[in-house]
Amino acid sequence: MRGGWFFVFGGVMHFVKTRWYERIMPPYIPRHRELVYVSGVAEIAGGLATMHPATRRAGSLWSIATLVAVFPANVKMAYDWRHKPASLKAAAYGRLPVQVPLVLWALKVGRSARASG
Secondary structure, three states: OHHHHHHHHHHHHHOOHHHHHHHOOOOOOOOOOHHHHHHHHHHHHHHHOOOOOOOOOOOOOHHHHHHHHHHHHHHHHHOOOOOOOOHHHHHHHHHHHHHHHHHHHHHHHHHHHHHHH
């Protein structure tokens, strides 16, 4: 599925821009760097899994779980960026509702796997 590449790209970015992802993590979550890497691997794995019919359902569920797991970082980013210039604030706030179509996409992918399997 083409949308899986979005998750793969996002996961790779955890390794390219590690410090950026570390900065948006809530302080109550320990081991920021390690978890940035783990979440990057999780996004890559979920994205790749959605691309093959045999693993598509599991990949869709994995991707949804990953989106839920990283949501606190998106919330923290929106809060931290509330005083930034309008364009940056919009980008930070925009990350929050974007999670909904990503979850809906993953659900659709999972259902298509069930229908074809």
